[in-house]
Amino acid sequence: MPDNTIAQIKQKLTELHDGDEQQLSVVFSEKNRVIVEAPAGYGKTTTMISRIAYLFATEQIPNPKRILGLTFSVNAALKVKRDVAEKLPSLIRMQNNPRLIVEKAVITNYHGFCKMILKKYGYLLNTILRKDVNDFTAIGDSEIKNTAEINGLISQDNYRIINCIETEIKQAVFPEDYSDYNSLIVEKLLPKGYITHNAVILFTLEILLKFPEVRKFYQHFFSLMIVDEFQDTNIIAWELIKLLITEKTKLLFLGDSLQRIYGFIGAIPDIIKIATEEYHMTAIPLTKNYRFNDNNGMLLLDKNIRRNAQYGFNTCIADEEVAPLKAFWGNSPQDEATQIVEKIKKIIESEPKEKIAILCRSRNKNFDLIEQLLNENSINYFYGVFKDDDPKYVTFHKDCFTKFSNRFGKNKQITVLSLQNFVDEIKNKYSDEEDVIYQSLTRLL
Numbered sequence: 001m002p003d004n005t006i007a008q009i010k011q012k013l014t015e016l017h018d019g020d021e022q023q024l025s026v027v028f029s030e031k032n033r034v035i036v037e038a039p040a041g042y043g044k045t046t047t048m049i050s051r052i053a054y055l056f057a058t059e060q061i062p063n064p065k066r067i068l069g070l071t072f073s074v075n076a077a078l079k080v081k082r083d084v085a086e087k088l089p090s091l092i093r094m095q096n097n098p099r100l101i102v103e104k105a106v107i108t109n110y111h112g113f114c115k116m117i118l119k120k121y122g123y124l125l126n127t128i129l130r131k132d133v134n135d136f137t138a139i140g141d142s143e144i145k146n147t148a149e150i151n152g153l154i155s156q157d158n159y160r161i162i163n164c165i166e167t168e169i170k171q172a173v174f175p176e177d178y179s180d181y182n183s184l185i186v187e188k189l190l191p192k193g194y195i196t197h198n199a200v201i202l203f204t205l206e207i208l209l210k211f212p213e214v215r216k217f218y219q220h221f222f223s224l225m226i227v228d229e230f231q232d233t234n235i236i237a238w239e240l241i242k243l244l245i246t247e248k249t250k251l252l253f254l255g256d257s258l259q260r261i262y263g264f265i266g267a268i269p270d271i272i273k274i275a276t277e278e279y280h281m282t283a284i285p286l287t288k289n290y291r292f293n294d295n296n297g298m299l300l301l302d303k304n305i306r307r308n309a310q311y312g313f314n315t316c317i318a319d320e321e322v323a324p325l326k327a328f329w330g331n332s333p334q335d336e337a338t339q340i341v342e343k344i345k346k347i348i349e350s351e352p353k354e355k356i357a358i359l360c361r362s363r364n365k366n367f368d369l370i371e372q373l374l375n376e377n378s379i380n381y382f383y384g385v386f387k388d389d390d391p392k393y394v395t396f397h398k399d400c401f402t403k404f405s406n407r408f409g410k411n412k413q414i415t416v417l418s419l420q421n422f423v424d425e426i427k428n429k430y431s432d433e434e435d436v437i438y439q440s441l442t443r444l445l
Contacts, residue, residue, distance in 0.1 A: 009057040012091065013050050022286050023047045027054050031282040033251040035230070037272055039302070041291025044254045045083050048226065051252055052084070053091040060250070061224050068222040069107035070241070072232040074388040080228055081107040106222075110237045111138075111197060114204035121207050121214055125182075128190045129203070136195040138389060141166040144189075144196070153188045169198060170266045174235045178202050197389075201236045208243045219246045230255030230275070234266035251281060258309050337369035341377060348379070360385065382443065383436040392437045400426060400445065 010028065017023045023043055026036055027050040034051075038044050055061045069084075071077045084107065106113065115133045122129030141162050145151050154162075161180050168175040175181070185199040208215040225244060227233065230253040233241070245251070257272050268274065276283050292298035330336025340358065347354050360367045363385050374381055386393050407422055408414055423445055430438045 006058060009054065009091075013054060016050060016091070017043075017046070020286075020288060022284060022288070023050075026284050026286075027051050029282060029284070033279055033281040035251075035253040035255075035272060035276055035281040035283050036286060037256060037283060038254070038286030039256045039259060039289070039306070041289050042286040043288070043290055044228075044286065045080065046087070047286065048080075048228070048252065048254055049084055049087045050091065052224075052226075053088060055224065055250070066221065066223040067105035067107070067226065068113070068224070068244070069105060069226040069228065070113060070237075071109055071228040072237070073229075074109050074112070076229055077107055077109045077112065110240060111200050114200045114240070117204050117207060117214075117218070118200065121211070122203065124207055124211055124214075125203060126186050126190075128186060133195065133200070136190065136193055137391070137394075138195055138197055138200065141196050141198060147194065149192045150189055150194055153192070158184055158188065165198060165202075169235055172235045172266050172268045174239055175202075179206070182206055198236065201240060205236065205239055205243070208240075215243060218244055219249070222249065224250045224252065226252045226254075228254050229259075231257050231259055231271060232267045233271050235268055238268060238271065245279065251279060253281070258306060333366045333369055337366065337373050340370055341373040341379070344374075344379060345377065383440045386437045386440065390437065392435065393441065396430075396438060396441045399429070 013027055014024060017027065020043070023046070026034055026047050029051075036044060036047065052061075052067070061067065069077070069080055071080060084105075106116070108116070118129060118133040122133060139147060144154060144162065145159075161184055165175045165178055165181045182199060182202055185196060185203075189195060189199075208218075222244065225241070227241065232255075253272070253275060255272055257270070272283075275281060289299055289302055292302060328339060330339055344356055347356060358370060358381075360370075367385060371383075403425060404422060407418070407425075426445055427442055430442050433439065
């Protein structure tokens with residue numbers, strides 16, 4: 001590309017990042033392997049997109065297909081793909097439509113990528129994997145006992161194998177001998193239409209290790225690998241990443257060590273430090289919090305939390321450096337739920353149009369108490385405590401996809417009226433469902 005065009009793109013990106021030196025050092029880095037450590041709100045996603053734009057503009061990536069973007073959850077992958085689709089086209093003007101980068105690049109979560117490989121090469125392990133892996137119901141190892149169709153097929157010895165693999169992964173220990181586990185899933189679960197989340201990745205690892213030609217294809221196909229929310233990577237996902245890296249692979253990892261929320265299912269401690277050393281990556285921290293740019297109290301709170309974490313929570317913070325954050329603790333879950341709902345009632349009375357969010361770690365008894373009190377006080381709310389692998393979530397989306405495809409096909413015109421009719425059809429189907437998940441998903445649709 002001509003020097004003047006590159007200069008224009010550099011100028012455009014510099015203006016976009018408002019001269020933020022740390023972000024621009026990532027965007028324009030001449031190093032092929034960069035790891036970015038920054039909390040939420042520090043501009044990781046914008047920096048990542050600008051980095052992709054710069055690599056394309058300088059012809060360091062040969063083809064849109066050659067990008068592999070991975071993250072831990074489905075929703076995180078969708079967010080990355082959406083952000084790239086919205087922002088990248090305005091940054092680079094290429095002979096080809098920049099949207100092709102988004103359409104052809106593989107941006108997904110670890111399980112989505114592994115399912116893509118299993119769909120093509122699963123038959124190499126067993127003929128039963130000729131079936132589309134998406135047609136199997138994915139469950140956790142711990143859910144097998146609660147699944148009537150398969151529980152009776154699993155012996156105590158089988159459960160020992162399952163528990164051993166699950167424990168090792170949760171402890172961030174790679175299960176070197178997982179062949180018995182994979183064989184067990186093939187023999188007992190797949191014929192009944194089930195597959196475990198761990199097996200999706202472990203089957204893929206087995207293919208990549210047993211069939212070098214498949215591994216080499218993917219190694220050379222992806223010239224740039226991006227991993228977002230890298231701090232949440234568990235041991236088998238890390239093994240997958242390592243199998244795809246060659247000496248020529250460009251790497252861009254982004255994460256925040258303090259934000260590691262998946263430790264309970266095996267996210268590797270110090271994974272950012274491990275990757276930096278193992279692959280000689282250039283570590284660049286982002287230092288400016290844009291999310292709380294106009295909120296000094298939250299900036300101060302963010303700074304103090306990080307300073308405490310850095311020094312093992314032994315830091316002495318002066319009174320004048322403490323952010324004014326109101327907090328309360330209940331003497332019991334019931335007391336806490338009561339205080340939360342009473343607070344909500346006061347806000348509604350004084351500011352009826354205020355929007356209120358209740359954040360919780362997961363669905364649990366504490367959350368059930370809050371939900372019960374909200375119902376008793378006739379407080380309307382949107383229920384968002386569902387996961388993207390909940391059976392009801394999966395069923396609803398499959399149903400919508402099927403009906404959408406049947407209604408519109410490939411060549412039928414889509415209008416506002418036809419979309420409304422489609423939505424009404426789904427609403428009618430689920431109108432008698434009292435389940436809050438179905439109700440919430442219908443509202444989102």
